Amino acid sequence: MPQSRKINAPATLDLPPPFDEAVARYERELMRFLLRTTRDHDDALDLFQETWLRAYRAWPKLESAAGLRPWLYRIATNLCLNRTRDRMRRSRVIGDEEIDLERASAGSNGAHEGVLHLKAAIAQLPHNQREALVMRKFGGLEYAEIAHALSCSAESARAGVYQALKKLKLSVELSS
Amino acid sequence: MKKALQPDEFDPASDEATDAAIDKMLLLARQRLARAIAPIRRSVARVGIIESPLGRLLAAESPRGLVALTYLDTRDGTTVLAALRQKFDLVEDAETAARIGGEIERHLAGDDDAIVHRPIDLSLVVSPFQRRALTRLREVPAGSVVTYQGLAAAIGSPSSQRAVGTTMASNPLPIYVPCHRVIKSDGKIGNYGGGVERKLKLLRAEGFEVDRGDRIPPQAVYGHWQSRIFCSPTCSAVRRAERKKWIIFTDSARARGAGMRACKLCRPA
Numbered sequence: 001m002p003q004s005r006k007i008n009a010p011a012t013l014d015l016p017p018p019f020d021e022a023v024a025r026y027e028r029e030l031m032r033f034l035l036r037t038t039r040d041h042d043d044a045l046d047l048f049q050e051t052w053l054r055a056y057r058a059w060p061k062l063e064s065a066a067g068l069r070p071w072l073y074r075i076a077t078n079l080c081l082n083r084t085r086d087r088m089r090r091s092r093v094i095g096d097e098e099i100d101l102e103r104a105s106a107g108s109n110g111a112h113e114g115v116l117h118l119k120a121a122i123a124q125l126p127h128n129q130r131e132a133l134v135m136r137k138f139g140g141l142e143y144a145e146i147a148h149a150l151s152c153s154a155e156s157a158r159a160g161v162y163q164a165l166k167k168l169k170l171s172v173e174l175s176s
Numbered sequence: 177m178k179k180a181l182q183p184d185e186f187d188p189a190s191d192e193a194t195d196a197a198i199d200k201m202l203l204l205a206r207q208r209l210a211r212a213i214a215p216i217r218r219s220v221a222r223v224g225i226i227e228s229p230l231g232r233l234l235a236a237e238s239p240r241g242l243v244a245l246t247y248l249d250t251r252d253g254t255t256v257l258a259a260l261r262q263k264f265d266l267v268e269d270a271e272t273a274a275r276i277g278g279e280i281e282r283h284l285a286g287d288d289d290a291i292v293h294r295p296i297d298l299s300l301v302v303s304p305f306q307r308r309a310l311t312r313l314r315e316v317p318a319g320s321v322v323t324y325q326g327l328a329a330a331i332g333s334p335s336s337q338r339a340v341g342t343t344m345a346s347n348p349l350p351i352y353v354p355c356h357r358v359i360k361s362d363g364k365i366g367n368y369g370g371g372v373e374r375k376l377k378l379l380r381a382e383g384f385e386v387d388r389g390d391r392i393p394p395q396a397v398y399g400h401w402q403s404r405i406f407c408s409p410t411c412s413a414v415r416r417a418e419r420k421k422w423i424i425f426t427d428s429a430r431a432r433g434a435g436m437r438a439c440k441l442c443r444p445a
Contacts, residue, residue, distance in 0.1 A: 013223060013257070013268050023209070031198055031205065041201070048205050053212055060261035063254075 016062045023052060026072055029139055033073065036138040037080045037131070039119055047083065051076045070148035073141065077131050077149055084127075121171040125164050128152070132160035133168075221264035223257070224273025228280045230351075230374055235276045236260050241295030242276065244348050247370040256348075263299055280351060284381045288318040291352055298348075305333070306343040310353045318354075318382040319430035320399070321392075322423045323361045329420035330401055337361070345369055351378065361419060363391035384426040397444045398422045399436045406431040411442035 017025070030051065034044040054075050062068065122130055128150060135141040135149065136157075146157040219239050225248070226233040234253050236244040243264070246256045260266055282290035296314070301307050308331045316322050322330070324337040324344070333339070344355040350370055356378040360366045365386060368375035379386055385393045398414045399406035401421050406428065407414050414422070425431040428444050438444050 013225065015223070015257075015266050015268050018220075018267050019265055023206075027202055027205070028198060031201055035198075035201075045201060045205055045208070048201075049209050049212055052209050056213055056216065059265070060258075063258075 014064045014066075016059070016065045016068055019056055019059055022055075022068060022072075026069065030072060030076060033134060033139045034076060034080070036134050037076075038083070039123075043083065047076065047079050050079050054079070067148060070141070070145040073135060073139065073145070073149040074151075077135075080131075081127065117175050118168065118172070121168050122164075124171075125167060128156075129160045129164040129167070132157050133164035136161045218263060218265050221260055221266055222269035222272040223260065223266050224268060224270050224276075226273045226277035226280070228277050229284050230280065230370065230377065233277075233280075235273050236264075236266070237272050237276070238264055238297045238299065240297040240299070242349060242352055243297040243299055245276070245350055245352060246348075247350070247374070250370055259300055283318075283351070284377070286381060286383075288382070292318075294352060296349055296352055300348040303343075305331075305336070305339060306346070308332075309340050309343045310347060310349070313353055313355065313358065316354060316357050316423060317430070317434045318357075319384055319427075320423055320425040320434065321357045321359045321379070321384060323420065324358055324366070325361045325420040326401070326422060327358055329418075334420060354378075357382075359392075365391065382426075383430065392424055393426060395427050395445075397425050397428050397431050399425055399431045399434065404436045405439050406436045406444060407439035408442045408444040411439055411444075413439060413441060 016022070027048075031044060031048055034047045034051070035041075038044050038047060051072065055072055058075075062071065122133070125133065131150060132146050135146045136143070141149070143154040143157045143161075146161075147154040150157060150160075152160075221236045221238045221243055223234065223236040223244075226235050230247070232248040234244065234246040234248055234256060235242070236256075244256055244260060246253060257266070276294075279290045279294065298307050298310060301310060309327060312331050313322075313327060316327075324340045325334070328334055328336040328340045340358070344358050345367070347353055347355040347369060350356065350368075356368055356370075356375045358366065365372060365375060365379075376386065394409075397406045397408055398411075399422065400413075400417065401423060405413075406425065423434075425434065425436075428438065431444075432438075
């Protein structure tokens with residue numbers, strides 16, 4: 001047999017799953033995550049499409065199935081961040097965010113006041129704590145996966161979730 | 177106006193959107209995503225690893241044909257996969273790999289028809305010159321060889337033998353695009369991406385008995401690319417004609433099999 005010059009053969013191919021299979025596998029939890037994060041039907045739909053479009057464009061860079069889930073959450077989180085930044089920029093100019101909030105709270109009934117209060121409290125959390133909390137509690141991600149998505153250590157992710165829960169608890173206690 | 181989730185779309189106990197609400201959104205989202213992805217959708221290529229008598233090979237087949245075949249002990253498999261991923265959505269498929277592996281085994285056992293009918297896809301070859309050279313090389317039949325210079329001349333670039341050499345070295349489809357059938361103009365076997373031993377093994381399997389010492393076999397005949405006439409090595413026509421115009425067959429039968437007729441001057445056996 002010929003002499004080996006460069007041995008870099010994959011033992012198994014370990015390819016990432018086909019894109020459509022990945023969509024089928026993660027679409028539900030990703031939609032839930034986006035709904036939780038944006039709290040808006042249309043925004044969640046838009047960001048869902050944008051997340052998968054970006055994922056598809058970047059699919060050639062994905063070398064294996066490992067890390068696919070946190071990678072998708074990273075894309076979704078970044079898009080949510082961009083959207084929040086855009087909103088803040090726009091609200092400074094137009095100043096209509098407060099009007100929407102007033103409308104929203106005026107239209108709510110008593111049964112959902114607690115939910116709305118919790119949502120408002122979540123919205124006020126620092127970004128990383130909010131994302132970590134949403135990924136952990138609503139996305140069901142492991143701390144290592146959250147750490148991968150937020151580019152921090154698993155300990156930071158755990159601390160972020162802890163701090164977020166502590167603040168929410170305090171907020172609920174104060175309101176009641 | 178943004179549409180916020182309606183109260184009945186929430187499960188108040190968990191503050192979650194209900195499954196029914198998610199289902200409704202997913203139905204719409206899937207349709208929108210399919211429309212958005214359609215213009216940028218890549219074709220699917222099926223990839224797999226082949227355990228063949230020539231060693232481990234990585235094979236990939238696109239809808240247009242075989243797109244990559246790589247000796248995994250001499251080439252970097254991950255680089256090939258990375259190149260494939262840029263153009264295709266990859267799916268692992270052991271069945272495709274097994275089919276291609278079977279063809280290679282039959283070819284090595286002497287079945288000349290085993291590999292010639294499979295369509296090839298030169299998507300990984302960017303340069304038009306290289307595509308020309310590789311496409312022309314497919315016309316060199318089993319049991320014959322051509323020189324780098326001869327192949328360069330055959331694609332209309334007679335002085336590009338070095339570029340042809342580079343093309344052979346980066347051939348993404350060895351065996352199927354038979355770069356093992358290209359030798360040096362002085363009759364030496366030359367190099368091979370999979371190693372010289374494999375080149376010799378492939379040539380011998382095709383009936384071309386060469387080794388590093390005695391080069392071209394004495395019973396070889398020389399066929400002319402254009403006139404489609406073949407002669408014995410001692411024929412005056414062979415001495416007169418330019419070397420680069422010849423394709424060398426292991427014997428007369430192979431030359432006849434390739435659609436050539438015997439020279440009326442030297443009457444090769």
